[in-house]
Amino acid sequence: MKNVSVIYYSSTGHVEAMAEKIAKGAESHGAIVKISRVQDAKVNDVLDADIVAFGSPSMDGNTIESNEMQPFITEFKLIPVEKKKCFLFGSYGWDKGEFMDKWIKTMLDYDFDVVDKYVIQEAPAKQDLDKCFEFGKRLVTY
Numbered sequence: 713m714k715n716v717s718v719i720y721y722s723s724t725g726h727v728e729a730m731a732e733k734i735a736k737g738a739e740s741h742g743a744i745v746k747i748s749r750v751q752d753a754k755v756n757d758v759l760d761a762d763i764v765a766f767g768s769p770s771m772d773g774n775t776i777e778s779n780e781m782q783p784f785i786t787e788f789k790l791i792p793v794e795k796k797k798c799f800l801f802g803s804y805g806w807d808k809g810e811f812m813d814k815w816i817k818t819m820l821d822y823d824f825d826v827v828d829k830y831v832i833q834e835a836p837a838k839q840d841l842d843k844c845f846e847f848g849k850r851l852v853t854y
């Protein structure tokens with residue numbers, strides 16, 4: 713059975729709604745899922761998982777959220793993750809996904825294996841949430 717960790721930051725609930733659907737999708741495919749707000753997440757929630765789905769809005773100048781998510785991610789600059797599989801998701805207001813391109817580069821620099829990404833603008837519509845569920849199901853297949 714696969715251990716899936718979903719770790720996210722959300723200020724107004726858009727990324728949280730995505731995170732919940734991803735978690736449900738993974739669970740529906742038999743994964744053991746732990747979903748955490750990044751404020752509550754521990755390093756071991758990453759290290760102990762087979763795959764981690766990280767979610768953030770674009771904030772603070774077209775980057776991932778800087779007070780909680782960025783420091784959590786930066787911890788892995790020094791902690792070996794040995795190509796830990798991760799899936800990145802999030803939502804932007806106007807940057808057209810620029811924050812996600814930067815985020816992928818950071819994760820690759822920190823030795824994560826980024827298996828896929830999903831980025832939307834503002835609040836998820838029903839079809840976006842359906843897609844999140846599908847991505848969640850797919851997480852157990854990597």
Ligand SMILES: Cc1cc2nc3c(=O)[nH]c(=O)nc-3n(C[C@H](O)[C@H](O)[C@H](O)COP(=O)(O)O)c2cc1C
Pocket residue numbers: 721722723724725726727728768769770771772773774775803804805806807808833834835
């Ligand atoms: C304080 C704040 C800063 C933001 N900064 C950016 C930004 O730099 N670039 C951008 O494209 N969108 C920005 N946005 C828009 C958010 O990325 C967008 O509304 C997103 O859907 C929020 O997701 P959430 O509800 O999970 O927090 C900002 C929103 C807020 C509230």
